[in-house]
Amino acid sequence: MAPHALEKEDFERDAAFQKALHGVSSQNEGGFRSMFSKDRKAHQAAVDEYFKHWDNKSAEIETEETRKERRAEYATLTRHYYNLATDLYEYGWGQSFHFCRFAYGESFHKAIARHEHYLAHSMGMKENMRVLDVGCGVGGPAREIVKFTGANVIGLNNNDYQIQRATRYAQKEGLADKLSFTKGDFMQMKFPSESFDQVYAIEATVHAPSLEGIYSEIYRVLKPGGVFGVYEWLMLDAYDNDNPHHREIRLGIEEGDGISNMEKVQVALDAMKAAGFELEVNEDLAQRPDPYPWYWPLAGDFSAMSSPMDFFTIARMTKIGRGTVHRFVGALETIGLAPKGTQKTADSLAKAADCLVAGGKEKLFTPMYHMVGRKPLNAPITA
Numbered sequence: 595m596a597p598h599a600l601e602k603e604d605f606e607r608d609a610a611f612q613k614a615l616h617g618v619s620s621q622n623e624g625g626f627r628s629m630f631s632k633d634r635k636a637h638q639a640a641v642d643e644y645f646k647h648w649d650n651k652s653a654e655i656e657t658e659e660t661r662k663e664r665r666a667e668y669a670t671l672t673r674h675y676y677n678l679a680t681d682l683y684e685y686g687w688g689q690s691f692h693f694c695r696f697a698y699g700e701s702f703h704k705a706i707a708r709h710e711h712y713l714a715h716s717m718g719m720k721e722n723m724r725v726l727d728v729g730c731g732v733g734g735p736a737r738e739i740v741k742f743t744g745a746n747v748i749g750l751n752n753n754d755y756q757i758q759r760a761t762r763y764a765q766k767e768g769l770a771d772k773l774s775f776t777k778g779d780f781m782q783m784k785f786p787s788e789s790f791d792q793v794y795a796i797e798a799t800v801h802a803p804s805l806e807g808i809y810s811e812i813y814r815v816l817k818p819g820g821v822f823g824v825y826e827w828l829m830l831d832a833y834d835n836d837n838p839h840h841r842e843i844r845l846g847i848e849e850g851d852g853i854s855n856m857e858k859v860q861v862a863l864d865a866m867k868a869a870g871f872e873l874e875v876n877e878d879l880a881q882r883p884d885p886y887p888w889y890w891p892l893a894g895d896f897s898a899m900s901s902p903m904d905f906f907t908i909a910r911m912t913k914i915g916r917g918t919v920h921r922f923v924g925a926l927e928t929i930g931l932a933p934k935g936t937q938k939t940a941d942s943l944a945k946a947a948d949c950l951v952a953g954g955k956e957k958l959f960t961p962m963y964h965m966v967g968r969k970p971l972n973a974p975i976t977a
């Protein structure tokens with residue numbers, strides 16, 4: 595397969611844009627309040643840049659050409675998605691931007707942390723290993739993994755705002771000596787070959803334009819014998835791209851979650867193999883017989899709530915919670931307190947939530963395809 599064309603990086607441009615858009619809001623406590631202190635013009639630019647990929651491009655008229663255009667601008671698309679969505683994520687979900695399994699009686703935040711521990715455990719992560727977190731968000735998982743394993747973690751992210759927030763949170767928790775964050779496109783990492791003992795990615799490599807491309811780049815930076823562990827977002831075998839309903843679900847997830855190209859399970863398995871990994875774990879954790887499915891918080895199923903402490907956390911994620919946000923930010927936009935496009939972003943996220951739930955219920959989609967691959971000890975050096 596021909597290697598995927600990469601977007602040209604421009605760190606100065608991105609830093610200037612992040613400063614103009616977010617200003618000092620990266621130093622706020624986070625979440626809802628941060629949403630209102632954005633520069634209006636820069637916010638509009640981010641909205642236009644992101645939604646040009648989706649407006650008037652419905653599932654019925656989707657062509658391979660449209661998907662190709664999104665893949666060609668994967669880095670800009672994802673960077674602007676997180677420019678728009680990060681504050682809403684923190685407000686509605688917390689600082690670990692991923693789903694998880696739920697055990698009986700387990701609180702939301704405990705379940706999230708357990709999912710992170712499980713990945714580290716499945717990879718055999720040990721104290722003082724040099725570990726890379728690919729697509730680290732605002733660093734919630736990395737902080738938990740450093741505390742759980744004692745590994746030294748570097749978080750890689752192509753969104754300056756998230757890096758600033760992640761750095762601030764790590765400093766606040768006194769973890770700065772074990773955890774740092776750096777800016778970069780994961781398709782073209784600046785790290786030398788064979789420089790990490792382990793690499794993990796939690797619901798992040800789905801933002802890549804090509805799974806083979808990102809897995810190969812991860813393989814390159816791993817030392818021989820090194821391990822890559824991932825929770826991947828994938829469409830399941832039952833997904834049929836010729837079925838309009840299926841396509842609508844996939845597109846709703848892609849648009850509302852900043853994804854240029856979501857693939858099926860077999861593509862990911864082939865990509866791991868093509869990259870050179872020996873696959874040690876390969877399982878859709880969403881198919882385990884858990885008491886509650888991964889999507890229950892978004893489905894607004896309060897009967898699955900295990901701890902009274904979770905009431906307000908979950909309330910923000912439900913349809914009613916999302917409707918309240920829709921009306922509230924709409925009103926704030928009208929009176930000029932929130933930048934234009936805030937409601938459009940919230941609505942797109944809300945639609946994604948519905949598509950995620952539908953994808954989960956209809957067994958078309960998983961956010962937790964768990965793979966662990968090892969780079970063979972005798973692997974030849976890759977440039």
Ligand SMILES: CC(C)=CCC[C@@H](C)[C@H]1CC[C@H]2C3=C(CC[C@]12C)[C@@]1(C)CC[C@H](O)C[C@@H]1CC3
Nearest residue numbers: 682683686687691692797851911916919943947
């Ligand atoms: C985008 C990828 C690859 C991973 C992120 C997974 C999840 C953390 C997000 C997917 C959908 C998001 C939504 C919200 C928070 C973060 C997600 C669950 C909200 C609950 C945030 C508050 C809004 O009012 C509603 C959102 C619905 C979708």
